Amino acid sequence: MLAYIFRRLLYAVPILIGVNLLTFALFFVVNTPDDMARMQLGVKHVTPEAIQKWKAERGYDRPLFWNPEAAGLARATDTIFFDKSVRMFVGDFGRAEDGRDIAREIRTRMGPSLAIALPTFLLGLCVSISLALILAFFRASALDFWGVVSCVALMSISGLFYIIGGQYLVAKVWKLVPISGFGEGLDAWRFLVLPVLIGVVAGLGSSTRWYRTLFLEEVNKDYVRTARAKGLPETRVFFRHILKNAMIPILTGVVVVIPLLFMGSLLTESFFGIPGLGSYTIDAINAQDFAVVRSMVFIGSVLYIVGLMLTDISYTLVDPRIRFE
Amino acid sequence: MMSFQPVLLWTDVLLWLLLGCGVGLGIVSAHTLRQAWSRLGKNTVAMATATLLSAFLLVGLLDSLHYRERLPPAPGEVRVVYGVEVRSVLDGLLRQLREQSEKTYSAPFATRLYAKETLETPAGPVQGYPRLKYGGAHLGEHEAKRDKDVLQRAFASGVLAFLLWLGLAAGLTALLARRQGASHHETWQAIWQGETAFAWRGVLLALGGLLLVFLPMALWAGDYHVLGTDKVGQDVFYQVLKSIRTALVIGLVTTLVMLPLAVVLGIVAGYFRGWADDLIQYVYTVLNSIPGVLLIAAAVLMMQVLIDTHPQWFATAAERADLRLLALCVILGMTSWTGLARLLRGESLKLRELEYIQAARAFGVSSARIIGRHLLPNLMHIVVIALVMDFSSLVLAEAVLSYVGIGVDPSMISFGTMINNARMELGREPVVWWSLAAAFVFMFVLVLSANLFADAVRDAFDPRLD
Amino acid sequence: MPSTPVSTEALLAVRGLSLAIQKTGPGRPRQVPAVTDLGFAIKPGETLALVGESGCGKSLSALALMRLLPPAIRITAGQVRFQGRELLDLPEAAMRELRGRGMAMIFQEPATSLNPVLTVGAQIGEVLLRHAALEGRNLDGRAVRERVEALLRQVGIADPARRLDEYPFQFSGGMKQRVMIAIALAAEPQLLIADEPTTALDVTVQAQILDLLAKLQAERGMAMLLITHDLGIVARMAHRVGVMYAGQLVELASREAFFQAPAHPYSQALFAALPEAVARGQRLKALAGQVPALAAMPAACRFAARCERRQPVCETEAPGLMPVGDEGGVRCHFPGPRPGSAAVEILPVPLPALPVAARPLLEIEALKVHFPIRKGFLQRVCGHVRAVDGVSLELSPGRTLALVGESGCGKTTVAKALMQLLPRSGGEVRWQGTLIEAKDKRQIQALRRKMQMVFQDPFASLNPRMRVGDILLEGMLALGVAASAEAGRPACVALLEQVGMKAEALERYPHEFSGGQRQRIAIARALAVAPQLLLCDEPTSALDVSVQAQILNLLRDLQAELKVAYLFITHNFAVVEYLAQEVAVMYLGRVVEQGPVEQVLTAPAHPYTEALLSAVPRISGGRPILRLQGETPSPAHPPEGCHFHPRCPKALEQCRNAYPPLRPLPGGVQVACHLAC
Ligand SMILES: Nc1ncnc2c1ncn2[C@@H]1O[C@H](COP(=O)(O)OP(=O)(O)O)[C@@H](O)[C@H]1O
């Protein structure tokens, strides 16, 4: 198992390098640091000196890949690429526009993000799997039909409206919870209920429908007929045979997003004023803080790759066919 | 001398091109996918939603024929001068809606503004709600008659809609009856019970719905702001109609970028395997591993820098907004081809081992020909399904991206910008709800139709049914 | 031979059972009858075999007895009495108690019929627990385990204590079917319904499973409803036989009566279409036409369109099931033995005797095809599947060489490597003496005009999105036989005619044709470039017997007419006997015996050939039985020494160490066995 994980880790390296090169190209080759400086400084302040100063403050005044003026190893390290991209591998993300250390910011903001994303994820999973089970159990009935129609309708509503509508109704009209904000410790739950609830409802339509499809795919398999021919009651056929098989694609589809929960949700966090990584990202985008966006891209892909590895591992845990290979 | 100068925006060209491609594809695949198409045609829900989507498309296409108006010649000026504003045919048709701006917010059907102002009265200045310039202006002093007026128009247009619909239904029945040599009664029965080879029932139902909603709207819209006005007093009905084009461009043009990438790379990886497969898989794993929103955000930010630092590229604001829209489509396309490519790769891997492809190879048929004649036609259903499925998610994505600030140009009317602008006003007391509600309803109908249509397409193109 | 049991009381009695498929879709829901008026009875300890071609309603009938029909299919009429109880009136809960304990079922596809994520032990134990609970008994884990172990041992699985903790994917096909049987037997049912239990298995494994079923049945006095399409299996297993055609039971008879003198014209046609029933060198008596579609069933006799004995009344009046003897019946206005008295008529159209040409058409020398097994990071090659491992063959113009062997032994790979669809790993191929270089594109292209291939599955071998005309033209255009589509048109019409189809087919799509017709199209496609050699990869194994006979006749006529040579790949010895002059038997990528058909089939020299031959169930019986143990090992790890030694009943000490060379015997036979020197 350890050897397996190690092999997977090795496989992740070229992908991370690819991500790194891609983001570097996007941020430094498509536009030169001069362009960024002009943009950041605004029309009024654009003088060659100001640009130079802006670049120097951020370390953008060096060559991209190769510094012929430096000596020895520094030729490769005293460059934008090394400073901005390679050092991300050791967790050094540099500073944001406001001068704060990005790595520290990320560490403190992970908690609130997770406080929203994790309950949303878990609750959403339970609810949608249960609903999907009910629909699949009563397949081809009126309940199933209207259930699916409702799912499609729920899917057709933009996530923005769930948040706006939920905030308006629950917080503003009924005044059940605060509209937005975040608290520390146990008190936090009052701020968490609404965003979690909205997150669950917003994802309900598509995931329920998807899980139902997975269940129904199993329902018509031959082994289900065998189980019935044994004289097993329908509930047992469903919960022992069908559920167990359908859980394989469900679980593995779900595992890949678990690490990404750290990243939080852009929309929810910005609407509810939660100091997590999602709102951090949005603020950075609005402020055109490239250093932060670049860091988030990097972290996102690292987490995604971790997710892929967890998926592979979870496959080997739930699917005997792979476990014994 | 022409009174206008046609303007070709990039997205116009692409949208019309796409329409052509779609029609062409339909004709080309009419034979090979005949059963699938006929199954789709039989499906009432599919035809009803297709009718609704066609209505949206019509609005979008009307909004995609742009021109600049000739300005009235200034005294002494001999040159022909065209206005800087780029209008579309839709703008021309909705001139009234576009031009009848109020000062600021007003509620649907209101005759007065939503904000208090100091009014000059004979009794001196008082705080009150001023009359609208256009909304209900024809009522003059008799503002109290508004409700009656609105209802009267609703009734009249309802009757008109019903008559129109009856006419349509009767015409269709007569036509079908003549063609099939059946009696009118039988034909109508067949249509109504969905026994016709083409689900006319669905088309009629959808047309009925459209008539019933939009005839009254049309009748009201001349004298009222049916859906109210926004902060700068612009008619919300006009805004939602304009938003449709943006949504369509995002939903359709993106696929134009994504499709060739996905098809070519997916098939090359699956059919040729080897190092090409490894490379393509590597590229899409890399692209996939960057969370979508972040990749889009990064790309859009860079695109913004590019546009902002090169103002000289654009003659008009519309062109700049348009190019930004196009760039957004390209970015969305570049980041979303991986899913379809993966599907096509897997399917190609499977198909290339099938005996009919082996048989072709046994004749020494060239790879290009095998791909063109054997692989592509048998992958077509996946492509069609993926396209319709993607449409609705792209429309939804536009709203979110525009909200986050990495979507369309803020000056471009879209569902996203509408929501973004209106969101702030929820805090007001009493709330300004109409912009949001209008955007919500139009978007919901568009996306729901697209989703239902996509479901029907998926069912109809399922190869297991052939 | 099974002997008829003595008991007379029927265990299961079916009367007037009718099933209909519920068609939904636009318009009013319709019902299409799938099975009509089915009636039969089974006594305890008796085996009733239900025979018929695919789609005639055998499986649906079986599922209906268990009340396990798919939702789209309804029982529209009839009675099913089991142990004196009417099953169709039972509440679902009572029916559930009956399933497994009263009647149990095994299915055609062992690979998909077991739950992939539960251990085999759990799947068997589940039945025990369920039915013990119903009887109010309490079973603890130990008892269950012991019982499961005993069951696995009974069905012939070695080391059951260990294997019950394994998952289905760790079992081979035959072993899975044994597990299925253990599941079915766990609750000791009185009736076992077996739906084509061996169709998905190789002949040697099929023989094992049939033996096992017969043994268990005898031990337990269990009744069995055996569904099959193979008359050989019927002859081996059944006490009584029911023949189904187009959703109806057309004949019901005791085995003796049935095999001596089948009364229904369709039953007779089934016999006549069997290749083995015909003396070598004669034409098969194939049924013309095809089974009517369910939606367009004739109201009168359903067989009328294909029946030689048809009279006007047959097309106006539906025949009832007329009783014959005590328990038999036949659904025909004019039953009885075939006119001309013999049960099987032999048409005197002998094959032209073909001279052996001086120079062979194709010589294959030590052909090897190895597939690399890749694993892990960077896809390192960590072994090879030796699919073909040194095969040498020689084909003469205008003659047929049959390549025989069980699935996975490398037959198809040989053909594909010859067609250059797979790269050769070694060996030489000569066409009329000229060495064929795999790298020489021009030479390969030229070879493709001389040699073509017909594939196994007629449903997968024609592109569903192309018209038949384009399918036929494709090869002609690619190889320059026709300059343009227009120029090739007349040739296409001629080709279709040659394979017995009409020119109008050109404009139609493959899905509009039946399996047999598709295979004709596939043959026409291969013939389009006028090859001198046709590689036929099991072209009839996906077809029903009567259609198989049509195709075999066609291939034989074509050979007589065009002097084309065949490399005919098959696992069916009857077909070899009928069609080929020479035969080569393959095992694990190597030829173990080859020679003239008469010689090899009558006096097999290799133990494997002998076992294969004796494993084939035949209607005439009569070969000394040589049963094989186990199943074919994986070609990735062939056993040391003689590949066959772990299964060989005659293995010697030296067989473990050295692979025997291919040695010539008198009579032109070559064999690779240490015994045969
Ligand atoms: N689930 C189903 N839905 C519709 N038709 C079916 C279904 N299952 C079987 N059929 C049809 O019923 C007929 C009998 O099928 P089956 O009993 O499987 O035949 P057999 O076992 O003799 O090969 C066939 O025409 C088949 O296509």
Ligand code: SF4
């Ligand atoms: S009833 Fe007539 S057509 Fe039918 S099988 Fe008997 S003889 Fe033939």
Ligand code: SF4
């Ligand atoms: S060589 Fe030995 S093991 Fe092989 S077939 Fe002959 S006797 Fe059997």
Ligand SMILES: [Mg+2]
């Ligand atoms: Mg069957």
